[in-house]
Amino acid sequence: MSRYVKNQIDKLDAYTPGEQPRDRSYIKLNTNESPFAPSDRVVEAIDDSSVQSLRLYCDPTCKALKDKIAQVYDTKSTNVFVGNGSDEILNFIFMAYGERGVAYADITYGFYSVFASLYGLKSRVIPLKEDFSLDSERFCGINQLIVIASPNAPTGIEISVVELEKILSTNSDSVVVVDHAYVDFGGTDVKYLTQMYKNLICVYTFSKSRSMAGARLGFAIADEELILDLEKIKYSTNPYNVNTLTQIAGLNALEDDEYYKSNAEIIKKNREYTTVELEKLGFEVLPSQANFVFAKSKDISGKDLYLKLKENGILIRHFDKDRIAEYIRITIGSIQEMQIFVSKVKNILGELQ
Ligand SMILES: *Cc1c(COP(=O)(O)O)cnc(C)c1O
Secondary structure, X not given: OOOOOXXXXXXXXXXXXXXXXXXXXXXXXXOOXXXXXXXXXXXXXXXXXXXXXXXXXXXXXXHHHHHHHHHHOOOOHHHEEEEOHHHHHHHHHHHHHOOOOEEEEOOOOOHHHHHHHHOOOOEEEEOOOOOOOOOHHHHOOOOOEEEEEOOOOOOOOOOOHHHHHHHHHOOOOOOXXXXXXXXXXXXXXXXXXXXXOOOEEEEEEOOOOOOOHHHOOEEEEEOHHHHHHHHHHHHHHOOOOOOHHHHHHHHHHHHOHHHHHHHHHHHHHHHHHHHHHHHHXXXXXXXXXXXXXXXXXXXXXXXXXXXXXHHOOEEOEOOOOOOOOOEEEEEOOOHHHHHHHHHHHHHHHHHHO
16 A cells, blocks of 8 residues: 555555456356346436436435335335445444444344444454354343344344344344345344334345345335434535436336346245255254355365355355354355366365365
C-alpha cells in the first residue's frame, strides 16, 4: 500500500471473493450463484428504452422497486431499504450501529469481520458449538450489534425462531441483523418479527435465489426508524446506489417470483441428491437449508480435494481456517453439474486406493 494511506486501511485484511476465473471454463460451484438464467421477464425488460434511460440519473428513492418488494414481502415500502447488493447494506449497518462493538460467530460470512475492522469496531467472536449450531446463549444480553447469517454460510445451518427471539428480547438496546441471503432454499423467513422487535433488520439479496449476482441488488426489511438511518447513510455516500437497469431487473424478477420459487425447489432436490451421494462416498455432510453443502471426507483433506477438483475443471470453495480446513463448500448447481461433480469425486477418491 502507499505511504499515504491511513493506518487502519493499511492494516485491514480485505474480503477475498471466490474465484471468478476467465482462463478456462469451469463448472462453477464456488460462489453460490444460481445455475438458472434470470427470468424471461427480466431479459425482456432490459430493452432499448431502458438502456436509453441511462442518460438520466436513476430514481434515488427506488420507488417502484420498493413498492414491489413491499407487495411481495407483505410489508410497507417505508419498511424497505434497497442497496447495491446486500454487502452494501451490511456495510451501512456496521457503519451505523457498531459503536459498542459487534458480535458474530467464528464461522460465518467472511465480510462481517472485514466491516468490523474497516470501522475499527471491537469484535466479539463467538464460537459455534461443536455441531456448528449457533451458541445463542452467548449472544443474549450483550447489547452490541449482533449479526447472524441464517441459514449460516458456509455451514447451511439456521437458527431457530425461539433462540432468535431470546437474542432479540435480551438485546433491546442494540440492533440484531439476520442475514437471509439463503433463506429461499428452505430457511425460515423471520421478517414478521420486525413488527414486534424494533431492533431487528432482515437482509436479503437477489444474488443467490434470484439469479442476479452481477446486477448487485439487495434489500432490508425493518422498522421504519431503522430504514431512515440507512437512508441517511445512503444519501451521505451514494444516493444513486442502485442503478436504473438493476431497478428494472429487480422489479421484473419479482413479477415472476413463481419462476424463482420453482428454481429453488429444484436446487433443494439437487442438494438432497448431492448429500446422499457424498454420504455414500463416506463424507460427513452438514444438514443444509442453503444452496450449498458443507462436507468433509474421511479420505482426503479439504485442500487436496479442492485442488484435485480444480484440475478436473470443477471449482468449489475451501477455507483455510481453523475448525473448517477439512471441509469443502459445494454450491448446488444443475443436476447435470452435480452428477459430474459426484463422478469426479469418485474418480479422485478411487485414485487414492
Ligand atoms: C452472498 C452473501 C451476501 C452478499 O450478497 P450480495 O447481495 O451479492 O452482496 C451476504 N451475506 C451472505 C451470508 C452471503 O452469502
